[in-house]
Amino acid sequence: MNPTRHLTPDEIVERVFPADDRAGAMPEHLATCADCQESVAALHDAWLLDRGAVSGAVDDLPSGFWEAQAAATMAGVRAGAPVDAPVPEVGVFPPRMRGILRHPALAFSSLAAALLLVGGLSLLRSGSTAPPVQTATVTTSEVREVTPAAVNDASDDELLVSVDRALEDSSLAGLVVEETL
Amino acid sequence: MSVDERAAKRELESEILTRVVAGDVDAFEYFVVTYQKRITRFVYTLLRDPADADGITQDVFVKAFRALPEFKGQSAFETWLTRIAINAVRDHIRRRKPVVSFSELRADPDDDGPELPAAFDPADGTSPERDLLSRDIRRRIAEALVALSPRQRAVFVMKHYEEKSIAEIKVVTGLDEGTIKSHLFRAARKLRERLEDLR
Ligand SMILES: [Zn+2]
Numbered sequence: 001m002n003p004t005r006h007l008t009p010d011e012i013v014e015r016v017f018p019a020d021d022r023a024g025a026m027p028e029h030l031a032t033c034a035d036c037q038e039s040v041a042a043l044h045d046a047w048l049l050d051r052g053a054v055s056g057a058v059d060d061l062p063s064g065f066w067e068a069q070a071a072a073t074m075a076g077v078r079a080g081a082p083v084d085a086p087v088p089e090v091g092v093f094p095p096r097m098r099g100i101l102r103h104p105a106l107a108f109s110s111l112a113a114a115l116l117l118v119g120g121l122s123l124l125r126s127g128s129t130a131p132p133v134q135t136a137t138v139t140t141s142e143v144r145e146v147t148p149a150a151v152n153d154a155s156d157d158e159l160l161v162s163v164d165r166a167l168e169d170s171s172l173a174g175l176v177v178e179e180t181l
Numbered sequence: 182m183s184v185d186e187r188a189a190k191r192e193l194e195s196e197i198l199t200r201v202v203a204g205d206v207d208a209f210e211y212f213v214v215t216y217q218k219r220i221t222r223f224v225y226t227l228l229r230d231p232a233d234a235d236g237i238t239q240d241v242f243v244k245a246f247r248a249l250p251e252f253k254g255q256s257a258f259e260t261w262l263t264r265i266a267i268n269a270v271r272d273h274i275r276r277r278k279p280v281v282s283f284s285e286l287r288a289d290p291d292d293d294g295p296e297l298p299a300a301f302d303p304a305d306g307t308s309p310e311r312d313l314l315s316r317d318i319r320r321r322i323a324e325a326l327v328a329l330s331p332r333q334r335a336v337f338v339m340k341h342y343e344e345k346s347i348a349e350i351k352v353v354t355g356l357d358e359g360t361i362k363s364h365l366f367r368a369a370r371k372l373r374e375r376l377e378d379l380r
Contacts, residue, residue, distance in 0.1 A: 013373040017337075019365035021346050043376065046318030051342050053319070054229070058222040069221070070213045073239040077213075077246045078206055 005029065007036045016043045187257075195254045202249055209249075213242050216259060220266050226338050227270050227331075229323060237273055241266045256352070263353050271331035318376060325375040329368050336361055337368040 007015075007030060015023055015030070030036050182190070200208040220241055225234035244265050245252075252261055326334060332354075339345045339353065350361050 009373045009377060010370065013369045013376070017341055017365070017369040017372065019362045019369060042314050043318060045315045046322055047341065049315050050319040050322050054226045054342070055222060057231070058218065058225055058234075066214075066217060069217055069235060069239065070210060073213050073217070073242045074207075074210055076239055076243045077209055080247075 006033065007039065012036070012039050012043060015040045016047055191254065191257065194258050198249065198252065198254060198258070201246075206246075209242075209246055212245070212258060212262070216262055217242070219259070220262060223263065223266055223338070223343070224270055226342050227326075227334055228273070229327060233273065237266070237269050241269050244269065260353055264355075267331075267335045267354065270335065274331045321375045322372065325372045328375075329371060332356075333364045333368040333371075336364040340365055 007027060011027065015026075018024065030040065194212070197208050197211050217238060221234050221238045224237045224241075225231060228234060228237070241262065245262055248265070252258070326337065329337060336350055336354065336356070339350045340347075345353070347358055347361055350356070351358060354361070356364075
């Protein structure tokens with residue numbers, strides 16, 4: 001790279017979003033050009049802002065949201081509902097209400113506020129007689145002994161492919177999980 | 182998490198899986214409670230739609246439950262779950278065509294999105310001009326993200342939002358390293374097209 005010219009847009013993006021585990025060596029020009037540093041910093045800040053916003057929108061959800069989501073999920077699990085179809089009986093928010101979901105934080109809050117009602121209706125609709133959902137039923141105290149897991153990381157891909165194949169099996173035809181992304 | 186902790190977790194999850202497969206359906210709630218936040222965050226980052234994120238997260242666990250007999254524990258449960266989530270998001274995107282852009286989901290084009298917790302707002306404390314620039318770029322990053330193909334989007338989010346290594350992405354997706362890097366490169370290029378005037 002010519003050390004006297006500004007970074008191209010591609011080079012700026014590559015500084016913030018390298019297609020490798022590490023960014024390449026810093027271009028000589030970047031070390032000395034305030035304009036280019038500013039461009040890289042602006043993109044970097046925006047990315048942090050976006051990442052923080054999406055993370056925060058989820059992490060800040062009240063515990064009631066997670067409890068309701070878990071309850072609705074377990075109702076779906078127990079009901080053995082077909083999963084390739086839309087999931088109205090476990091969906092906690094009617095699609096027609098999406099209009100108010102413009103604001104993610106508000107949307108999640110609204111979701112949480114509506115959860116007990118809608119979640120309750122979901123349980124009724126699914127005909128589930130499941131008892132009230134408890135918190136995690138198993139805790140780490142139940143680990144009797146820590147043994148090295150029989151882990152073979154090299155077989156992970158193979159496993160995933162075999163799982164995907166199984167999911168495509170006729171007995172599980174309703175499940176849409178394929179071997180490729 | 183240390184190697185020992187990971188091993189202990191696998192051991193624990195293996196025991197619970199055995200119980201679930203043997204018919205103890207309630208035991209599956211451990212996996213829901215343990216991973217619901219992580220999956221919701223992942224799906225939300227990919228789709229930027231809270232209601233979809235919630236519904237798809239539930240769907241992912243239901244699918245995982247039904248596929249459990251095939252899960253032998255050679256892979257971390259979380260890895261397997263993530264794969265199911267990626268596929269569920271991909272199917273959702275395909276079903277939902279034509280794709281509605283992030284900006285179109287907003288009635289007010291001047292809306293900069295949710296108020297951010299101060300700790301998450303890196304623009305906080307810098308100049309107003311810098312704040313505006315960051316928010317504008319952020320909006321365009323989000324727009325570019327939802328315009329990516331499902332595969333590119335998943336790889337990009339794992340790399341740059343979840344800070345997974347290429348090797349970790351490889352395990353989750355089953356894609357080879359060259360393909361992953363190619364997706365990352367192309368995703369970054371599309372991003373650049375949205376940010377052409379940055380220079
Ligand atoms: Zn320059």
